[in-house]
Amino acid sequence: MPQLRIENLHLAFGGVKAINGVSIDAERGRIHAIIGPNGAGKTSVFNCISCVYRPQRGAIYYEGRRISGMKPDKVARLGIARTFQNIALFHHMTVLDNLMLGRHLFLKRGVFLGGIYLGPARSEEIENRKIVEDIIDFLEIEKIRKKPVGILPYGLRKRVELARALSLQPKLLLLDEPMAGMNIEEKEDMARFILDINEERGVTILLIEHDLGVVMDISHRVSVLDFGVKISEGKPEEVANDPHVVRAYIGEEDDFLRDLEERVSR
Amino acid sequence: MKEILARHDTFPKLLQRNAERFGDRKVAMREKEFGIWQEFTWKEYHEHVNDFSLGLTSLGLARGDKVAIIGDNRPEWVWAEVAAQASGAVPLGLYQDSTLKEVAYVIDHSDSTFVVAEDQEQVDKILDIKDRLPKVRYIVYSDPRGMRGYGQPCLLDFQEVEEYGRKFGRKEPDLFRNNVAAGRSEDLAFICYTSGTTGFPKGAMLSFRNLLTMAANLMEVDPKRTTDEFVSFLPLAWIGEQMMCLSSALLTGFTVNFPEKPETVQENIREIGPNIMFSPPRIWENMTSTVQVKIMDASWLKRRMYHWALPIGYEYADTVFRKQKPDTLLLCRHRLAYYLVFRALKDRLGLLRIRTASTGGAALGPDVFKFFQAMGVNLKQIYGQTEISGISCIHRDGDINFDSVGKAIPETEIRISDAGEILSRSPSVFLGYYKSPEETETTLAGGWLHSGDAGYFTEDGHLVVIDRVKDVMRLNDGTVFSPQFIENKLKFSPYIKECVCFGNRREFLAAMICIDYPNVGKWAESRRVSYTTYTDLAAKPEVLSLLAKEVEKVNASLPPTTRVMRFVLLYKELDADDDELTRTRKVRRAFVEERYGHVIEGMYAGEASIPVDAIIKYQDGKTSQIRTKLAVQNL
Numbered sequence: 001m002p003q004l005r006i007e008n009l010h011l012a013f014g015g016v017k018a019i020n021g022v023s024i025d026a027e028r029g030r031i032h033a034i035i036g037p038n039g040a041g042k043t044s045v046f047n048c049i050s051c052v053y054r055p056q057r058g059a060i061y062y063e064g065r066r067i068s069g070m071k072p073d074k075v076a077r078l079g080i081a082r083t084f085q086n087i088a089l090f091h092h093m094t095v096l097d098n099l100m101l102g103r104h105l106f107l108k109r110g111v112f113l114g115g116i117y118l119g120p121a122r123s124e125e126i127e128n129r130k131i132v133e134d135i136i137d138f139l140e141i142e143k144i145r146k147k148p149v150g151i152l153p154y155g156l157r158k159r160v161e162l163a164r165a166l167s168l169q170p171k172l173l174l175l176d177e178p179m180a181g182m183n184i185e186e187k188e189d190m191a192r193f194i195l196d197i198n199e200e201r202g203v204t205i206l207l208i209e210h211d212l213g214v215v216m217d218i219s220h221r222v223s224v225l226d227f228g229v230k231i232s233e234g235k236p237e238e239v240a241n242d243p244h245v246v247r248a249y250i251g252e253e254d255d256f257l258r259d260l261e262e263r264v265s266r
Numbered sequence: 267m268k269e270i271l272a273r274h275d276t277f278p279k280l281l282q283r284n285a286e287r288f289g290d291r292k293v294a295m296r297e298k299e300f301g302i303w304q305e306f307t308w309k310e311y312h313e314h315v316n317d318f319s320l321g322l323t324s325l326g327l328a329r330g331d332k333v334a335i336i337g338d339n340r341p342e343w344v345w346a347e348v349a350a351q352a353s354g355a356v357p358l359g360l361y362q363d364s365t366l367k368e369v370a371y372v373i374d375h376s377d378s379t380f381v382v383a384e385d386q387e388q389v390d391k392i393l394d395i396k397d398r399l400p401k402v403r404y405i406v407y408s409d410p411r412g413m414r415g416y417g418q419p420c421l422l423d424f425q426e427v428e429e430y431g432r433k434f435g436r437k438e439p440d441l442f443r444n445n446v447a448a449g450r451s452e453d454l455a456f457i458c459y460t461s462g463t464t465g466f467p468k469g470a471m472l473s474f475r476n477l478l479t480m481a482a483n484l485m486e487v488d489p490k491r492t493t494d495e496f497v498s499f500l501p502l503a504w505i506g507e508q509m510m511c512l513s514s515a516l517l518t519g520f521t522v523n524f525p526e527k528p529e530t531v532q533e534n535i536r537e538i539g540p541n542i543m544f545s546p547p548r549i550w551e552n553m554t555s556t557v558q559v560k561i562m563d564a565s566w567l568k569r570r571m572y573h574w575a576l577p578i579g580y581e582y583a584d585t586v587f588r589k590q591k592p593d594t595l596l597l598c599r600h601r602l603a604y605y606l607v608f609r610a611l612k613d614r615l616g617l618l619r620i621r622t623a624s625t626g627g628a629a630l631g632p633d634v635f636k637f638f639q640a641m642g643v644n645l646k647q648i649y650g651q652t653e654i655s656g657i658s659c660i661h662r663d664g665d666i667n668f669d670s671v672g673k674a675i676p677e678t679e680i681r682i683s684d685a686g687e688i689l690s691r692s693p694s695v696f697l698g699y700y701k702s703p704e705e706t707e708t709t710l711a712g713g714w715l716h717s718g719d720a721g722y723f724t725e726d727g728h729l730v731v732i733d734r735v736k737d738v739m740r741l742n743d744g745t746v747f748s749p750q751f752i753e754n755k756l757k758f759s760p761y762i763k764e765c766v767c768f769g770n771r772r773e774f775l776a777a778m779i780c781i782d783y784p785n786v787g788k789w790a791e792s793r794r795v796s797y798t799t800y801t802d803l804a805a806k807p808e809v810l811s812l813l814a815k816e817v818e819k820v821n822a823s824l825p826p827t828t829r830v831m832r833f834v835l836l837y838k839e840l841d842a843d844d845d846e847l848t849r850t851r852k853v854r855r856a857f858v859e860e861r862y863g864h865v866i867e868g869m870y871a872g873e874a875s876i877p878v879d880a881i882i883k884y885q886d887g888k889t890s891q892i893r894t895k896l897a898v899q900n901l
Contacts, residue, residue, distance in 0.1 A: 133300035138411075143529040145301065184888070196412060 001064060003028040003204050004049070004172060009058035011044055011228075018044040019055070020228035026172070031198050031205045033215045033236075036225035037248060042208045043085060045225070046174050049206075050082050051075045062172070076105055081170035083161045085177045085208075091150035095141060095160050096132065098149055102167030103128040135166045139193060155186040162193065172204045173197065179211055187211065191218055216240060224248065267482040267517065275451035276474045278315070278352040280516040282446060285312035288519060292492075295341050298526035298534055306341055308519070314341070314428065316442050319349035321431030322380060323441070325404055325422075329354030332376045332457070336360040336369070336391075337384025339498045339524050342408035342424055344511060346382040347502075351455060352446050355380075358457040358469065359503025361849045362388065363842070370395040371466055372459050376700065377401055382424075385409035393418065451475040457700050458505050460652045469700035470505075470652045480655035480694035481513035483675045488622055488646070488660055494520035494541040495619075499531045500549075504850070506627065509656040510544050535616035543620055546627035547634070548851055550645070551757060553615055554634050558760045559785055575607035579640025586639070587666060608641045617643050624648045624660065626671075628852060629731065631754040635668040647671045649731055653715055654678075655694040659729050670728035680729060681714075687735050688721040689714035737855065739770040747775070747828040749855075755823065756830075759816040760785045764840045764847075766858050767830065768866055776869045777833040778862060779813060780804075780840055786812070801892055804835040814899050821901065832869050834896040836862075838882050869898055 002025035011019040019041045026032045034042050047053040049060055051072045060068040067075055089098050106128065107114070113121035136142055139159055144152060149160060158178060165173060178194065179187045191214055197203050209215050215222060216236040224232040224239055226248040232239050239245055274280045284294070288308040295306040306314075327333070333350040335357055337343055343359075350357040358376050360369055362384070369391050373381060381402055383389045389407050393416075396402065407413060408424040435442065455474040459467040496515065500507045515522050520542070525534035561572050582600040585592045592600065612618045623638075626648035638645040646661035649671035658680065661672035674680045678692035695715045698706035709716050720738050721731045732738060733748035740746055749767035756765045756777065763782040769775040781804050789812065790797055797803040813835060821829040840846040846858055859866065868876035875895040883889050 130300070133302075137300055140527070142301070142526045143533075192412075199414060200411075 002026055003063060004206070005061040006045065006049070007059050007061070009045065009048060009055050009060070011041075011048060011053060011055045017228050019048070021058070022225065022228070022230050023058075024223050024230065024233070026204060026206055027221070028204055029198070029202055030220040031194065031207060031218055033207045033209060033219035033222045034225060035209065035212065035215055035222060035239075039227075040225040041228040042225055043176055044228075046082060046176055046206070046208065049075075049174060050080060073105065076168060079169075079171035080174065081165040081168040081172075082174035083158075083165045083176055083178060085180065087157050087161050089149045089157065089161055089164060092148055094146050094148055095152075095163075096136075096145050098160060098164055099132045099135065099167045100128065102164045103132060105168065131169065132167055135163050138196070139163050139166070155182050158182065158186075158190070159193070162190075166197065170203060172206065175205060175207045175209075177208055177210060179209060179214060187214060194218060212240075267485060270517065271451075271478055271482060275478065276351065276446070276449035276453065277348050277455065277477075277512060277516055278319075278446040278449055280478075281308075281312055281315060281348055284308045284516065284519050292519065293521050294515075294519075295344070295522050295524065296538075297341050297524040298530070298537075301526075303523070303537075311341075311345070314345045315349045315352060317428040317431035317435065318345055318424070319352040319431065319445070320434045320438075320442055321427035321429070322349060322355070323353050323445070324430045324434040325380075325427070327353050327355050327380060331355040331380070332378040333357045333380045333382060334360055334373050334376060334378040335382045335502070336362060336364070336388045337382075337408070338362055338528060339500075339502055339507075339511075340384065340408065341524060342382070342384070343502050344522075346406075346424075347456070347512065350380075351449065352442065354445060354448065354453075356454050356457060358459060359501070359508075360459070361501050361503050363849065365843070366391055366395055368467070370398055372469075373399055373402065375466075376457055376459075376469060379403050380406065382406045382408070386412040389413065389416070389421065396420075449474070451478070454697065456508060458508065458652050459503065468702065468705060471697040471700050472655055473697055476655045476694045476696055477508070477513045478517065479677065479692070480657060480675075481509060481517050483677050483692075483694070484509075484657050484660065485514070485518070486676050487662060488624070490514055490518045490520055490542055492519045494518070494621075495523060495538050496520055496542050497523045497525065497531075497535050497538050497540045499525050499528070499535075500545060501849075505652045505656045506544055506546070510542075513655075532616070536614070537616075539616060539619040541619050541621045543617075543623040544648075545623075545625060546850060547625055547630040547754075550625055550630060550634050550638065554637050554758075555760045555782065555785065557611065557615070559788065562788070571607050572611075575603035576640065578603045579608060579642075580636060583636055583639040586664075587668065589665075604642055612641055612643065617641075620644065622646065622663075626650065626657065627850060629750060629754055631758045632668045633755070633758040639666070639668075649729060651715075651717055653696045653709065653717075654690055654692060655696065658690050658692065658694075667724070667726075667728050670724060670730045672729065673727055674729070682722060683714075683716075685735070686720045686722070688717045688719045688729070688731065690717065691715065741769055741775070741827070742771060742773055743827070745827045752777075752820070752824065752828065752830065753853075755820045756817065759820070761789065761813060761816055764853070765833075766840075766853055766855065768859070768869075769828075772870060774831040775828060776866065777817070777830045778836050778858075778865060779817075779833055780836050780838075781809065781813065783839070800839065801837045801894060804837055805894055805897070807897070810835060810897055810899055814901065817899075818901060829901070831901055833899055833901075834865060834869060834876065836865075837878060837880070837892055837894055837896065844883065865896060868896075874898060 004026040006024045009019050009022045036042055048055050051070050059066055109121040109124055136145055179190050195218055198205050219236055222236050222239045223230055224245050231244045232242040274283045285308045290307045290309045292308055293305045294308040294311040296303045333355050335343055335346050347357040360372055379401055381392055383405055392405055404420050404422055406422045406424055406427055410423055451474045453474055454471050455477055456472050457469040459469050498511045511522050523538045525531045578599050582592055620643055622644050624646045648657050649659040650657035658678050659671045659674050680690045683689050691714050718735055719731050720733055720735045721729055723729055733750050738748055752767050753765050756762050761782050762779055764780040765777050767775055767777045783800050786809055795806055795808050817830055842849055865876050875897050878894050878896055880892050881889050882892055
């Protein structure tokens with residue numbers, strides 16, 4: 001049984017069909033990449049998985065349970081964490097606070113006990129801090145532990161974003177363009193981290209990425225979306241040679257122009 | 267000290283003594299991990315060494331074998347070293363940022379059969395060249411991160427080896443004790459590969475007697491206490507760090523702290539607040555330039571306070587240097603300046619509790635020196651070389667002269683040869699270079715250690731080091747000058763990161779300067795000068811005139827004959843990866859002169875600008891071509 005099963009997903013915003021009958025199976029312990037030109041519906045699929053969007057048709061099953069329609073926090077509790085294309089962190093808070101906030105879901109003590117840092121609240125804090133420190137060590141961000149996120153360079157913020165997602169101790173991690181806007185060295189580091197998370201922590205990874213070189217290197221399986229439809233799926237080398245995929249990528253501009261002409265003439 | 271050494275004359279024996287003396291009551295080491303200082307007591311230190319040593323023995327490490335250790339400063343590094351010594355083997359250290367070529371050379375040259383590597387990065391280096399290292403049998407790594415996919419049978423986890431050791435120890439309960447007892451003070455303790463400003467590194471063989479007599483003699487004039495804290499952040503392959511972390515720590519029993527990451531050193535120093543410190547000049551230079559930059563960013567009030575306090579500090583320091591008693595007024599002003607400014611500044615730098623700090627390895631600019639003395643940091647200059655186990659001269663408390671390197675430590679004789687070279691003799695002089703008897707013979711000719719440094723004694727008996735004998739230069743008119751001395755003066759400017767002076771057998775002095783990218787960048791931003799890269803920034807006319815002013819300031823403090831008359835701003839920083847600097851960041855003069863020959867010729871030919879067409883290599887391995895013109899500035 002796949003860990004995550006997306007079945008015939010349909011999502012439309014008014015008349016725009018963002019996702020048009022997509023089905024994807026993500027196997028446990030694998031790195032599964034979703035690629036496609038801009039506007040293909042990749043992020044929409046992620047938003048459906050984390051239940052930010054509610055699909056009109058179709059269903060998503062996680063470990064055999066139907067999750068589409070659940071509340072987003074419930075999904076996170078089940079072990080699905082994600083990062084965002086445009087970094088979603090609290091910029092005035094320190095890296096450590098951002099990560100501890102990632103653990104918020106698992107804190108049981110309220111404002112009062114937490115506020116005076118006594119008894120069970122204290123042991124709870126220590127326990128959660130241990131988990132967070134382990135992630136800080138894992139992602140090598142010790143130096144910036146106490147720095148506010150706002151002053152960090154972009155590449156590091158991306159890493160903190162990844163750490164924030166990891167602090168939920170997920171079993172399935174959704175990464176939305178983790179390498180966008182990075183230089184080669186930062187990309188290499190990030191690829192290394194993704195592989196480590198997958199192999200050492202056994203986390204299944206669903207990855208959206210535009211750098212095809214990286215995708216082909218690190219993923220086990222690739223799905224290609226174009227205009228809300230899955231046009232190809234398979235091992236990286238199979239997908240790379242698929243004529244549909246080549247057309248979707250190279251013919252992108254023509255399609256875009258044709259599409260524009262059609263709309264204008266309407 | 268001498269009584270202790272009479273009975274405990276090796277590192278493993280001293281460790282045993284400390285484990286018996288302190289047991290679990292005293293912390294021997296701390297390492298910051300997961301945001302917390304994790305502690306190891308002397309008993310635990312001893313246990314790790316015991317287990318790892320037996321583990322190595324059970325894997326076939328024999329007496330006299332060599333064990334190469336590479337990695338950042340961590341307890342495992344030190345455990346591995348003492349464990350190898352306990353087994354009768356000889357450890358040696360490698361600089362963690364060494365290139366493949368250097369690593370391959372040292373491991374092969376030293377005949378190492380075991381390599382203890384810190385992590386995946388270091389293991390990868392060794393596996394890459396494994397086929398050229400037929401003598402290496404096992405590679406032990408201490409950080410298992412990222413190592414899951416490696417199936418090589420020669421790879422072992424540090425803890426796994428310790429586990430073998432525990433098993434082996436149950437079978438042979440007396441073996442470790444007997445092994446340690448078999449150690450002699452004349453035994454080879456450590457091979458210290460010197461960074462070498464020329465050619466391949468040489469392995470200086472040091473015995474326990476060499477290392478321990480040096481530490482004991484130094485302590486007589488610069489005492490260390492059992493309660494002291496020390497932060498270890500310089501390469502353990504370097505003799506200075508060996509002297510602090512191993513010989514001195516084992517002898518006195520002070521606590522050694524290992525930072526979390528190389529990038530967190532400054533923070534970690536502040537958390538620990540060490541009592542003793544020993545660093546090469548670049549660390550002190552970095553601290554001063556950090557202060558200068560941060561002050562530029564500070565609020566108006568703080569800036570005013572700093573500029574008010576600093577001259578008082580200098581005045582006080584100068585008075586003390588002249589060995590005069592400061593008058594009451596100066597004393598009061600200095601106290602005030604201390605409590606208002608210097609105390610906070612020292613705290614920021616983590617130097618608040620420093621009782622004695624020293625600098626060595628290369629010359630430190632007098633201005634940097636004065637800066638620390640002004641703040642009230644007891645900074646002393648030391649002098650020595652790997653071949654004499656580290657240190658032979660040091661300033662005494664209250665007898666500091668920032669041009670000199672102080673006086674010889676006990677049991678050490680120093681004299682100047684007819685050629686002006688510094689020669690020394692002491693029980694700490696090394697046994698020789700590993701596998702190169704000819705080099706050993708020339709270095710130890712006549713029973714004296716030849717340092718290769720030119721120097722002289724002052725009237726009050728202080729040794730002054732001018733420069734390397736072969737680096738002292740002569741202008742055409744016969745004027746003698748030390749390029750290093752002038753370079754150090756220039757480097758005190760916050761805008762100058764590195765520079766090289768020329769002038770040997772020429773009419774006048776010229777210099778090639780590398781700007782300090784962050785500081786000049788900040789200056790440019792505040793002047794609204796836009797730039798893209800280092801190369802671009804260095805080519806800005808505004809930057810050139812800024813640097814011209816800086817050089818003129820330095821010139822004013824130099825005799826007219828040895829002033830820098832022309833300079834260029836180089837389009838890249840000098841880098842150890844390009845072989846332009848050594849791993850300890852000393853300029854490889856001959857190499858630089860050859861590589862930038864046309865730039866130097868251009869300067870002396872009186873050209874207004876010099877065309878450059880070069881390939882530069884980035885750290886990620888990419889190369890790019892640079893075509894630019896270096897403007898020559900005349901002064």
